[in-house]
């Protein structure tokens with residue numbers, strides 16, 4: 001039996017034992033709203049149904065998964081105020097935000113002392129649930145619209161201490177929901193309620209929608225994902241300019257082409273990262289193959 005299978009079995013047993021106990025006892029916030037909605041039971045995540053790009057689950061001993069552990073270490077040792085809430089974003093579509101957010105969340109959640117809440121704020125093209133192989137009925141958009149209560153849409157995954165808040169049903173007004181007072185209060189509540197909790201927010205691209213900019217202002221830090229191709233570097237500069245005043249932690253260079261990745265480490269795709277200045281002016285100041293760092 002693999003390590004993940006053992007962890008899952010232990011989690012399933014723990015869940016059975018905990019039936020009847022409060023969700024509070026499971027580490028899920030109880031009283032953001034009173035319970036009035038019973039969700040369909042969501043099974044724990046099946047590692048076999050998880051997308052292969054989620055190497056932190058599918059191939060935890062791979063060199064790619066190791067890059068996410070290095071990213072975790074860099075975030076946890078970032079200078080300045082501790083980073084507990086992180087928005088993962090990018091300039092345009094398809095740069096690897098969701099793959100990065102999910103892998104990072106799992107990697108942090110696998111550390112013994114950390115609880116992680118992974119929030120899908122991409123209300124137009126939500127993909128977190130797809131990468132994790134789950135099919136939730138409701139999520140963030142439904143909570144923001146007032147249709148459901150928060151505890152009812154949080155999914156305890158059984159993977160480390162990872163809880164997922166999926167995006168929910170695609171709304172007609174995603175920008176308005178994400179810039180609402182209710183979203184602001186939620187971000188603040190989630191951050192302040194638990195000291196040991198990391199909150200990772202997946203988001204939509206900065207140059208395509210206005211959805212992520214107000215969110216970025218409520219975060220301890222922003223992680224900027226850049227697909228490693230030359231023609232995207234200009235748009236990255238424009239997107240980072242939109243984050244003026246936010247704390248840009250750095251850039252993750254994702255999906256490095258094979259011929260470049262091989263110079264850094266011997267596998268077909270990879271991630272590397274650089275760290276910028278606190279005011280966001282130098283978020284991608286260490287472009288290149290940081291994966292080769294010793």
Ligand SMILES: Nc1ncnc2c1ncn2[C@@H]1O[C@H](COP(=O)(O)OP(=O)(O)OP(=O)(O)O)[C@@H](O)[C@H]1O
Pocket residue numbers: 053090092093094095096097098099100122125127203204205254255256269270271
């Ligand atoms: N490191 C990687 N190596 C190989 N393929 C990758 C990598 N990261 C992402 N991809 C692939 O690139 C595509 C886009 O990835 P992802 O969904 O994470 O991007 P995104 O920035 O979240 O996109 P969107 O803006 O549409 O939300 C997917 O097909 C994904 O599987």
Ligand SMILES: [Mg+2]
Pocket residue numbers: 097098099122125127202203
């Ligand atoms: Mg995405």
